[in-house]
Amino acid sequence: MxxxxxxxxxxxxxxxxxxxxxxxxxxxxxxxxxxxxxxxxxxxxxxxxxxxxxxxxxxxxxxxxxxxxxxxxxxxxxxxxxxxxxxxxxxxxxxxxxxxxxxxxxxxxxxxxxxxxxxxxxxxxxxxxxxxxxxxxxxxxxxxxxxxxxxxxxxxxxxxxxxxxxxxxxxxxxxxxxxxxxxxxxxxxxxxxxxxxxxxxxxxxxxxxxxxxxxxxxxxxxxxxxxxxxxxxxxxxxxxxxxxxxxxxxxxxxxxxxxxxxxxxxxxxxxxxxxxxxxxxxxxxxxPVRSVIGSLPRLRSGLSKNKDSFENWQNVIKRLLDSQVLVQMDKQIADNIRQNVLQLDNPLFGKGADYLPTGELAIGYLADWYLDTRIQGVLNHACRSHMDSDLLRYMFVACFGNIKEQSPKLSDFPTELLPAHSNVKEGVDDKKFADRFRVQLAGRAAKTITSHISKDGHYYIHPDPTQCRSLTVREAARIQTFPDNYYFCGPRTSQFHQVGNAVxxxxxxxxxxxxxxxxxxxxxxxxxxxx
The missing domain is CATH 3.40.50.150 (Vaccinia Virus protein VP39)
Known part of the structure; x- marks a missing residue:
């Protein structure tokens, strides 16, 4: 019994x-x-x-x-x-x-x-x-x-x-x-x-x-x-x-x-x-985080302030190539940014959705735990939309992670990419919340998924620069080791909150x-x- x-x-x-x-x-x-x-x-x-x-x-x-x-x-x-x-x-x-x-x-x-x-x-x-x-x-x-x-x-x-x-x-x-x-x-x-x-x-x-x-x-x-x-x-x-x-x-x-x-x-x-x-x-x-989210469908983020389309999204990120900001940073990082910006494409599933009909999936870790062939797709895998300026920061942060194998602090940012927040100087000079833009490194375990992910995607940036986005609910759920057939009810903000609060x-x-x-x-x- x-x-x-x-x-x-x-x-x-x-x-x-x-x-x-x-x-x-x-x-x-x-x-x-x-x-x-x-x-x-x-x-x-x-x-x-x-x-x-x-x-x-x-x-x-x-x-x-x-x-x-x-x-x-x-x-x-x-x-x-x-x-x-x-x-x-x-x-x-x-x-x-x-x-x-x-x-x-x-x-x-x-x-x-x-x-x-x-x-x-x-x-x-x-x-x-x-x-x-x-x-x-x-x-x-x-x-x-x-x-x-x-x-x-x-x-x-x-x-x-x-x-x-x-x-x-x-x-x-x-x-x-x-x-x-x-x-x-x-x-x-x-x-x-x-x-x-x-x-x-x-x-x-x-x-x-x-x-x-x-x-x-x-x-x-x-x-x-x-x-x-x-x-x-x-x-x-x-x-x-x-x-x-x-x-x-x-x-x-x-x-x-x-x-x-x-x-x-x-x-x-x-x-x-x-x-x-x-x-x-x-x-x-x-x-490593790539073992659990690397096989999920590639997506792109949306645009929160401008008319959203792949072309507009791509053009926003391409501004990095025309600016002087690349001159201000480490050459390896700048070259990685150029390489990834030129590789931007429109993912098959765009910005994602509550259900994506992908057919059967593979995973590099605990396949019997995560996968359910009867889903024939992915649940809760939709991207947030971001401001133009944040997309440029996400590209920089993800490429910095690729090259340095660590997430940058605000003091590592080129001046032109620093956010115009009143407390940014504190973050640069005093190191207070200096990691407010944090990439999850593909080859390492992710940082803690908390309920804060429901409010702020900056702490949870995807390691693939060509996706230029924060994590989806399903990616957060996989990092939390929820099986793929575990469905989270409510709007996306609540879904994130639920995932972050869970054991x-x-x-x-x-x-x-x-x-x-x-x-x-x-x-x-x-x-x-x-x-």
């Missing part, structure tokens, strides 16, 4: 996707999502659609699903055609805001509602898994830098205390195991009262102690031992708790088969009455292997007793 999962702060379902993909020797799922909760309406739509997809056995997904993702069938008709699976998906994926939401939030749910739903889906099962990552913007190093904020204030920023909702569910329902994800910045975050990370470790170790005595808990939670997923304990304290340095909880995703330098704190909690020491996930070589599913899949082994050992004594 599959281990039930409750997934809170689920986003578009990256963690859940990885756990759901783990298959045992009998070709059955080791884990099954029992309930996932997400407050964002569009991310919830994505979550619900993926739940619908998983109601079918591997290879048995109906043709209607593929008709929908190709734009030939509405989502309403898809669900109407398969009512049983659609109803199950609606029950499994819950659009709800946890914690202390705004009174005007239509998705607000009470603690009592959450508890009732959890009890109903678990149906008495004691050995289950809680996963999720409380919203992390409050702890983000970049966010705190932009807000010029060293000390976090739980009273004015409710996100600081959202992990308490995680704690409350642990205290109330005592899952056998939990997996909790957050940003690396949580290690250095402070409130006016404490160091956030040390307080979180203490609270997770004894969740029931975090609530008033009159809080009604039917069964007192026995507490948890907190493990790293990538480092074995340095030792154990007098109570048997594993000991680590804080940085040992950080997973550097590029060392674990994820083609990006995503560094996140991921905690593994094992209930104190379970005497099992978990293993760790194994390291692998760095995966890479292939990383979650590897974590699932470690967690699955814990549950396997839990089941062995029961199986022996029944013999």
């Amino acid at each position: 599959a281990v039930p999962i409750i997934d809170i702060f689920a986003g578009p379902g990256g963690l859940g996707e990885g756990f759901s993909a783990l298959i045992n020797e009998e070709n059955q799922r080791v884990f099954k999502i029992a309930l996932s909760i997400e407050k964002d309406t569009l991310a919830h739509e994505t979550l619900r659609l993926r739940s619908f997809y998983r109601q079918f056995d591997h290879g048995q997904v109906p043709d209607d699903y593929y008709s929908f993702i190709r734009g030939l069938l509405s989502i309403e008709q898809l669900y109407a055609n398969w009512p049983e699976q659609a109803d199950h998906a609606e029950r499994e994926a819950w659009c709800g805001t946890l914690g202390d939401p705004d009174e005007k939030d239509q998705n607000a749910v009470s603690d009592e509602e959450v508890d009732t739903r959890i009890r109903a889906v678990l149906n008495g099962e004691q050995n289950w898994l809680l996963i999720g990552g409380p919203p992390c913007q409050a702890y983000s190093l970049v966010g705190r830098s932009r807000r010029q904020e060293r000390i976090l204030n739980e009273g004015t920023d409710k996100r600081v205390g959202l992990y308490k909702q995680y704690l409350r569910i642990l205290a109330k329902h005592s899952p056998a195991v939990f997996v909790m994800e957050n940003v690396k910045g949580i290690l250095s975050a402070e409130t006016t009262e404490n160091h956030v990370f040390q307080k979180i470790l203490q609270d997770l170790g004894d969740p029931a102690a975090c609530f008033p005595e009159n809080y009604r808990i039917e069964q007192v939670c026995p507490g948890y031992k907190i493990y790293s997923l990538v480092n074995l304990p340095e030792g154990f304290d007098i109570y048997g708790n594993p000991t680590y340095q804080p940085k040992q909880f950080v997973i550097q995703a590029e060392h674990y088969g994820i083609p990006q330098t995503r560094h996140r704190v991921i905690l593994l909690g094992v209930r104190n009455d379970i005497d099992i020491n978990p293993g760790i996930i194994g390291q692998s070589d760095e995966i 890479p599913p292939y990383l979650a899949y590897q974590i699932a292997g470690v967690v699955g082994h814990i549950f396997q050992q839990l089941e062995e004594p029961v199986a022996q007793e029944n013999q």
Whole structure:
């Protein structure tokens, strides 16, 4: 029987996707999502659609699903055609805001509602898994830098205390195991009262102690031992708790088969009455970004201020050849720019679309994980439009990356290509946000895909200069290791936001292997007793 999962702060379902993909020797799922909760309406739509997809056995997904993702069938008709699976998906994926939401939030749910739903889906099962990552913007190093904020204030920023909702569910329902994800910045975050990370470790170790005595808990939670997923304990304290340095909880995703330098704190909690020491996930070589996006159809960006056409786009970029700007830069870079500008052509699929009928695709990495021959194309692969001046910068940045094998800082830019922003001088002189135009290097893992990609393509420039553009949603999704048949609902801005906020599913899949082994050992004594 599959281990039930409750997934809170689920986003578009990256963690859940990885756990759901783990298959045992009998070709059955080791884990099954029992309930996932997400407050964002569009991310919830994505979550619900993926739940619908998983109601079918591997290879048995109906043709209607593929008709929908190709734009030939509405989502309403898809669900109407398969009512049983659609109803199950609606029950499994819950659009709800946890914690202390705004009174005007239509998705607000009470603690009592959450508890009732959890009890109903678990149906008495004691050995289950809680996963999720409380919203992390409050702890983000970049966010705190932009807000010029060293000390976090739980009273004015409710996100600081959202992990308490995680704690409350642990205290109330005592899952056998939990997996909790957050940003690396949580290690250095402070409130006016404490160091956030040390307080979180203490609270997770004894969740029931975090609530008033009159809080009604039917069964007192026995507490948890907190493990790293990538480092074995340095030792154990007098109570048997594993000991680590804080940085040992950080997973550097590029060392674990994820083609990006995503560094996140991921905690593994094992209930104190379970005497099992978990293993760790194994390291692998760095995966270059070309391995996952290099085989996708070539596209060109659009023009945001002028009438868009290939000829106008090409002519804008050709201005580089007629300007004096090439004289101001390294000769190798200038020659590379000339070479690439002269090679500009009109890609077969132009600026792309929500669905491109390409036929079957190839990929240089994890083909069984990414590819689905039934798509017969590519989803969510459409370009943004850019200003003329940014196209020239994108060409320079991509060619700089080709030659120097690094992304340029603002101080590397020719003066004529610097943006006319008031804080550019700070970027040149003080190196503050000096990498605001960042190319993803083809031969290296990409930089972290974050929700910021929804607002700004400058940090995510495609390595091919002849495409002269920022990444598409599908390229970002591949870097995040979402399978190609994972469809993101909503407008493109929301799609980017969902992808950037997610846990890479292939990383979650590897974590699932470690967690699955814990549950396997839990089941062995029961199986022996029944013999």
